[in-house]
Amino acid sequence: MNTQIIKITENHMESEIEEAAEIIRGGGLVAFPTETVYGLGGNALNPGASADIYAAKGRPSDNPLIVHVADFESVYKITKEAGDTARILAEAFWPGPLTMILPKSDIVPKETTGGLDTVAIRMPNHPVALELIRRSGGYIAAPSANVSGRPSPTTAQHVVEDMDGRIPAIIDAGPVGIGIESTIVDLTGEEVQILRPGYITPDDLSRVLGRRVSIDPALTQVDKDVAPKAPGMKYRHYAPRAQMILIEGDAREVAAYIGEKALEAESGGKRCGILCADDTAGSYHASCVLSLGEREDEAAIARHLFAALRSFDEQGVDVIYSECFNGGGIGEAVMNRLLKAAAHQVIKL
DSSP: OOOEEEEOOSSSOHHHHHHHHHHHHTTOOEEEEOSSSEEEEEETTOHHHHHHHHHHHTOOTTSOOEEEOSSGGGHHHHBSOOOHHHHHHHHHHOSSSEEEEEEBOTTSOTTTTTTOSEEEEEOOSOHHHHHHHHHHTSOEEOOBSSOTTSOOOSSHHHHHHHHTTTSSEEEEOOOOSSOSOOEEEEOSSSSOEEEEOOSSOHHHHHHHHTSOOEEOGGGGOOOTTSOOSSTTSSSOOSOOSSEEEEEESOHHHHHHHHHHHHHHHHHTTOOEEEEEOHHHHTTOOSSEEEEOSOTTOHHHHHHHHHHHHHHHHHHTOSEEEEEOOOOSTHHHHHHHHHHHHTTTOEEEO
């Protein structure tokens, strides 16, 4: 398959998006930018399109897809009910990086929901994404546009690396702004529960709702026998090709340990990668030392994370040692991605 790159500029947008929308209306797949990461989109109400998404990604078919909409009223068509909580959250955070899980209506095929009776829905905050959704029929199923398990793409070039020859088209509208996937909240129970941390934090949600928001215990567990309730809960995600190990503890002890392990690896003929913050980057010596930015700037750390993980692949490192980023707020989402990328391999000092 020849994958077409559709370049979007300020002067050339409408006809290019219409070209991409025609592919989706015809049952094909198109990768497109959102404010979080690039998504791999197909008609959410077409079982064949959803099956093709799983095939292109090499994604297990029990891992639910997120349905992207362009207005809240669309939610009523694809859910059995969307109550006051959903509307309050939508008014506060849509368009934006929040995904809500609700009971699905019959028109949403289970091929899209991973076999579940619920559907994950969000409205992206990106002009290209919103226009593509409108022109494509209003409902685009879209996980991240990467091969399953790989770091999510934050540029069109990342998508090309994984999807060239697998899908009909990729929309290139430049790098994304946030860099990590949306926060996912389950609204099907008595309490609002976070199934995936993201840019919108538990405090943000609690402040809007006026009540406590819980976090699913499964976020800290690895159990392949449990069906995932949301995208990304069950499988190893975001992983570079090299083995990755997180080091947790006192900052000075962590830096000393990573430095020792890097020297050991390099002396043994291995290329070592180190993932760190600005304040310690200058103290490390290895084949590839990558800083995510200032530790206090959690938004920048999140924005740079996936590109850094892909850079380790480009540099051909054999092993990666990473500092932990345990700050509150967005830092929790960053650590969630790092834990999955490292397959929960953590050394605590």
